[in-house]
Amino acid sequence: MKITLRTSLLVFVCWLSACGPASESKDQETAPDSLSTSGMSKAEIECFSHPDFICESGLNFVRLGDYVSDVRLSTLSEAQVQDSLENGNGYIWLVRTLHMPEGKIIVEGEFLDERFASDSLISASKVNRIRVESPMFRTPADLHVGSTLAQLLEKYDAASIQVFSLPEYESINIQVGAEHYLYLIRDKGNQIAQAEGNALTVSSIPQQSVIAAIVVM
Numbered sequence: 001m002k003i004t005l006r007t008s009l010l011v012f013v014c015w016l017s018a019c020g021p022a023s024e025s026k027d028q029e030t031a032p033d034s035l036s037t038s039g040m041s042k043a044e045i046e047c048f049s050h051p052d053f054i055c056e057s058g059l060n061f062v063r064l065g066d067y068v069s070d071v072r073l074s075t076l077s078e079a080q081v082q083d084s085l086e087n088g089n090g091y092i093w094l095v096r097t098l099h100m101p102e103g104k105i106i107v108e109g110e111f112l113d114e115r116f117a118s119d120s121l122i123s124a125s126k127v128n129r130i131r132v133e134s135p136m137f138r139t140p141a142d143l144h145v146g147s148t149l150a151q152l153l154e155k156y157d158a159a160s161i162q163v164f165s166l167p168e169y170e171s172i173n174i175q176v177g178a179e180h181y182l183y184l185i186r187d188k189g190n191q192i193a194q195a196e197g198n199a200l201t202v203s204s205i206p207q208q209s210v211i212a213a214i215v216v217m
Contacts, residue, residue: 094125103134130216150207165193182215
């Protein structure tokens with residue numbers, strides 16, 4: 001069973017607390033015209049022409065719809081793979097976490113109704129969401145964990161940016177237009193959100209705030 005995340009902020013909040021259903025995989029799309037591919041290799045162009053790729057030095061690493069069991073970091077011998085089975089709110093899902101010295105990548109499978117989930121369904125789980133907590137990987141806009149809000153604003157028009165706060169997780173989440181990414185910025189003590197209240201906008205956030213995680217969905 002697979003339920004769309006993007007239609008509801010509430011469902012996204014549930015994901016952060018491991019309590020709800022996940023998003024549907026997205027069809028492949030071409031990269032925005034504003035992103036130049038001049039000087040890129042064929043592999044880099046292939047990677048950056050798909051908005052649901054995470055890139056490692058221009059090579060595709062993982063995308064939505066891949067089998068969770070196939071996800072590897074073959075070029076990084078120091079990476080450690082940890083598999084777990086999570087459950088909450090009546091659902092069960094497979095999680096593969098890739099631990100690296102620089103951070104981690106958390107790959108989540110499809111959410112299954114735990115009443116009908118079987119070993120075969122779980123083992124055949126496909127990637128439904130990717131949480132990037134490593135600076136080694138970048139989006140087609142060349143943003144990565146460690147990039148600042150100022151750098152994000154250099155890439156995008158502020159009018160296309162949506163901002164919302166998750167106070168229980170002391171974070172502010174940023175989405176640009178209809179992109180498949182959420183950029184997460186830490187808001188320790190919810191100081192920014194509390195100061196702005198319902199008027200929270202991208203201009204309310206200090207421009208040197210650092211992207212702590214990128215969620216692909």
